[in-house]
Amino acid sequence: xxxxxxxxxxxxxxxxxxxxxxxxxxxxxxxxxxxxxxxxxxxxxxxxxxxxxxxxxxxxxxxxxxxxxxxxxxxxxxxxxxxxxxxxxxxxxxxxxx
Amino acid sequence: xxxxxxxxxxxxxxxxxxxxxxxxxxxxxxxxxxxxxxxxxxxxxxxxxxxxxxxxxxxxxxxxxxxxxxxxxxxxxxxxxxxxxxxxxxxxxxxxxxxxxxxxxxxxxxxxxxxxxxxxxxxxxxxxxx
Numbered sequence: 574x575x576x577x578x579x580x581x582x583x584x585x586x587x588x589x590x591x592x593x594x595x596x597x598x599x600x601x602x603x604x605x606x607x608x609x610x611x612x613x614x615x616x617x618x619x620x621x622x623x624x625x626x627x628x629x630x631x632x633x634x635x636x637x638x639x640x641x642x643x644x645x646x647x648x649x650x651x652x653x654x655x656x657x658x659x660x661x662x663x664x665x666x667x668x669x670x671x
Numbered sequence: 672x673x674x675x676x677x678x679x680x681x682x683x684x685x686x687x688x689x690x691x692x693x694x695x696x697x698x699x700x701x702x703x704x705x706x707x708x709x710x711x712x713x714x715x716x717x718x719x720x721x722x723x724x725x726x727x728x729x730x731x732x733x734x735x736x737x738x739x740x741x742x743x744x745x746x747x748x749x750x751x752x753x754x755x756x757x758x759x760x761x762x763x764x765x766x767x768x769x770x771x772x773x774x775x776x777x778x779x780x781x782x783x784x785x786x787x788x789x790x791x792x793x794x795x796x797x798x799x800x801x
Contacts, residue, residue, distance in 0.1 A: 581686055581800025607685050608801040635689075654696035661794050662672055671679055671799040 679799035681715035
């Protein structure tokens with residue numbers, strides 16, 4: 574059973590990202606959207622956390638949220654809404670960190 | 672594939688817009704939306720009394736148009752709605768309130784509708800946050 578985790582809160586306001594990374598299974602993936610894309614900000618603590626998690630092809634970010642927040646991202650695969658839908662079907666469940 | 676989509680944030684929150692864009696992409700991809708469920712502050716996304724500043728996107732109106740044009744099942748949690756002053760004609764009259772702000776296509780109903788949608792759909796996707 575694989576899960577796509579979705580985080581939409583800033584990593585600077587709470588511990589969702591750290592909790593999620595702790596729970597993330599070997600075949601699970603993480604999608605950052607909204608203010609959560611700030612986690613990809615170069616040189617930040619959340620970015621170091623993401624790098625350390627070694628997600629490679631399992632880390633995604635909603636492209637329009639990256640653009641809206643001018644986050645230069647080299648870590649996550651950018652996705653549009655069509656790809657978001659595809660991702661949600663590729664994984665068995667979607668868990669939003671409300 | 673069948674999707675159930677739950678919205679936890681009001682129309683002015685980025686996540687309500689994100690839920691709408693996702694729902695549009697679901698239909699554009701040839702999939703089906705079994706039900707939209709508006710819960711907690713998401714009930715404000717259904718209020719007919721939302722007035723959006725002219726230079727901003729009117730997400731509440733876009734939800735209404737989207738639901739109308741695709742004839743979707745759009746359920747607003749009744750308990751969450753009543754405590755936030757989102758009432759249809761029947762509830763406004765039952766509780767003697769001066770106005771109703773939840774016209775069709777929205778339906779007031781219970782949390783069981785979310786459970787049922789989650790059971791009948793292939794995926795349940797929840798939208799909240801910033």
